[in-house]
Amino acid sequence: MIELRSLTKRYGSFTAVNAVDLDVPRGELFGFLGPNGAGKTTTLRMIAGILRPSSGSIRIANIDIAADPVAAKQKLGFIPDRPFIYEKLTGVEFLRFVAGLYGQSGDEVERRGRELLALFDLEEWRDELVESYSHGMRQKLIISSAFVHKPEVIVVDEPMVGLDPKAARTLKDLFREYTRRGHTIMMSTHTLEVAQTLCDRIAIIQRGVIRACGTMDDLRASAESGVSGLEDIFLRLTGEGLARELVEVLNA
Numbered sequence: 001m002i003e004l005r006s007l008t009k010r011y012g013s014f015t016a017v018n019a020v021d022l023d024v025p026r027g028e029l030f031g032f033l034g035p036n037g038a039g040k041t042t043t044l045r046m047i048a049g050i051l052r053p054s055s056g057s058i059r060i061a062n063i064d065i066a067a068d069p070v071a072a073k074q075k076l077g078f079i080p081d082r083p084f085i086y087e088k089l090t091g092v093e094f095l096r097f098v099a100g101l102y103g104q105s106g107d108e109v110e111r112r113g114r115e116l117l118a119l120f121d122l123e124e125w126r127d128e129l130v131e132s133y134s135h136g137m138r139q140k141l142i143i144s145s146a147f148v149h150k151p152e153v154i155v156v157d158e159p160m161v162g163l164d165p166k167a168a169r170t171l172k173d174l175f176r177e178y179t180r181r182g183h184t185i186m187m188s189t190h191t192l193e194v195a196q197t198l199c200d201r202i203a204i205i206q207r208g209v210i211r212a213c214g215t216m217d218d219l220r221a222s223a224e225s226g227v228s229g230l231e232d233i234f235l236r237l238t239g240e241g242l243a244r245e246l247v248e249v250l251n252a
């Protein structure tokens with residue numbers, strides 16, 4: 001459902017995403033894991049059609065997004081890391097608005113909107129303006145908006161940041177159920193635990209390059225023996241990647 005071929009993004013002379021090849025089949029919950037600055041957001045923004053690649057190609061549900069961006073975007077829901085949200089709409093109006101962008105309206109959309117708001121404990125707030133929402137409530141509304149038009153593919157950038165434990169749990173259950181029903185989700189995270197417990201397969205990206213990709217078992221096999229947790233694997237595969245970051249933080 002998501003096919004990346006030699007996907008590359010340069011900012012001036014700096015290569016943020018470097019010849020990434022990736023295939024995410026239908027029904028998979030795919031984790032995109034890497035330290036800060038690895039190129040996760042840049043990759044996801046290119047998949048969502050917000051950022052133009054320097055080179056390479058992207059296909060969503062067999063549609064080349066450069067050739068037919070509107071058709072490709074119809075298949076897609078995107079939850080950005082720093083979402084924009086209209087303050088002067090109520091929760092339920094915002095969901096209607098997003099569904100409308102995808103050409104959907106009517107009973108089905110109303111029902112899905114109600115169900116999503118209930119799922120995230122936003123029922124009581126459905127007719128309140130978004131400007132009165134807390135950070136976590138806004139995030140839950142944004143997440144709901146990616147599901148309201150029932151896209152085949154959802155791309156999510158760091159969805160767990162800022163959610164309380166209950167909402168995080170709801171999100172995990174929703175992602176699992178959505179992929180079980182044959183939809184496809186690609187989510188970035190810098191949290192090893194999230195990737196390890198939630199995702200069917202994981203790609204580890206570092207400095208714009210995919211270092212490893214596969215199931216937890218695959219990743220265990222490609223790391224040296226004697227490691228089992230994703231943290232160990234991550235550290236083995238990325239060399240001193242995280243340790244170097246830690247040193248930078250401590251020295252700052």
Ligand SMILES: Nc1ncnc2c1ncn2[C@@H]1O[C@H](COP(=O)(O)OP(=O)(O)O)[C@@H](O)[C@H]1O
Nearest residue numbers: 011014016034035036037038039040041042043
């Ligand atoms: N608009 C931009 N201009 C220049 N450099 C950028 C821009 N956006 C991101 N970068 C750089 O690209 C690299 C990857 O960033 P990003 O994709 O946001 O990483 P991640 O989401 O994995 O933390 C970082 O080094 C970042 O500083």
Ligand SMILES: [Mg+2]
Nearest residue numbers: 040041042081
């Ligand atoms: Mg990011």
